[in-house]
Amino acid sequence: MRLLVVEDDDGIAAPLVTGLRREGFEVERAATGAEALAAPEPDLVLLDLRLPDMDGYDVARGMRARSRVPIIMVTARGEEVDRVVGLELGADDYVVKPFGLRELIARINAVMRRVSEPPVGAAEPEPVVEVDGLAIDRRRHEVTLDGAPVALTPKEFALLALLAGDPGAALDRRRILEEVWGTRWYGPSKTIDVHISSLRRKLGDPGWIETVRGVGFRLRAP
Template sequence: MEKHRILIVEDDIEIAGLIMNHLKERSYRVTWASTGTEGWEDFQSQSFDMAIIDLMLPEMDGFTLCKNIRWSSPIPLLILSARHEEDDKIKGLKLGADDYLTKPFSLRELEARIESQLRRYGRYHSQAQPAEKWTFAHGLEIFPEKKTAEINGVEACLTVKEFALLCLMANNPHRTFSKKELYEHIWEQNDVDGNNTVTVHIKSLRTKLKDPLKTPYFIQTVWGNGYRFVGAASHEN
């Protein structure tokens, strides 16, 4: 019987090979990425039960990858690092990582930590059934699986990027996202000075949601910082 699916993001081929072989021998289904960007692409295109992420990665560092995954999913995140600094550990945990293992480590300890995190996640996952829709005051309903949103029963006809922006912010209510964070997370490209892409999409999204600019129901501008979702969740389902 196959076990859980695990994403390994590690640029050291020898370490990645050791971990993959060890986990495959124990029937885990393993996907390996050698860069942060590749890991993020794999995460978005496949379904995983856990991610093991090295901090020092090319293209996108492990901190950024952890942050991106955590904004989108509650799966367990285990950080691997050769760095022993306490600040790195604290930063990783604050970004949403569930555990931190310093190199060098034993494969038996890694396996035990994986099993522990998956047990906890399994208990949480069995209790928290995914909602078919997210319901908010002022008539907003978001349907994550169908990738659609409605206002007072009428489809808002959002573009793919507009829907992704809405879901990201609604899934992290009252968290202020900078334009840079939104652009790099949704468009998966480095932001550059003078880039108006996020501003244009947020303006269009607000129009389609009939969201008043001065007294917003859903998306609030945090002047000088970015945007945050302020919609009041309803327990109606």
């Protein structure tokens, strides 16, 4: 597996790269955001948020604009707002310094399993789901409403596809976080509300996604 470690601090990057290589990973290091964006696409990115030439969030935006490569944000920031912003930008996981190498490797493996394998025993979902003019094409990663395309971010698409998998059923926040963001963060989950708000706006009618108080959300035709 090819990893790109984006970290400007030599004291952190050197032992991290050494440790990951010892575990069998192919590792390339970038010390700046510009180097990260110019590097060949890896299998997974470990992205520090504090870089000398640009904010790590800007690097994540640049990567997401052209690729769906898995991103684990690695940072000393621990506030919930930083977690929320990172998840909104499409990060697949979030690790706060200091962390152990074993924990990081476990998170890398967990992210790669989520992006490459369907759940064990799960039935293959229908490639296209239609709900009263709203069509979600999982294979082509496209959404149309009454034949008109709806532009969504990767996380917005994943969230809508999850809700569309069982129209009318209420999905709780914990399941949404686990299946869309692959995280077991059970504190406040403002990132879900941000994405729901964006989906409602893009679908043109807030009635498409109903809030189920005390539970979560469900998809239903307005």
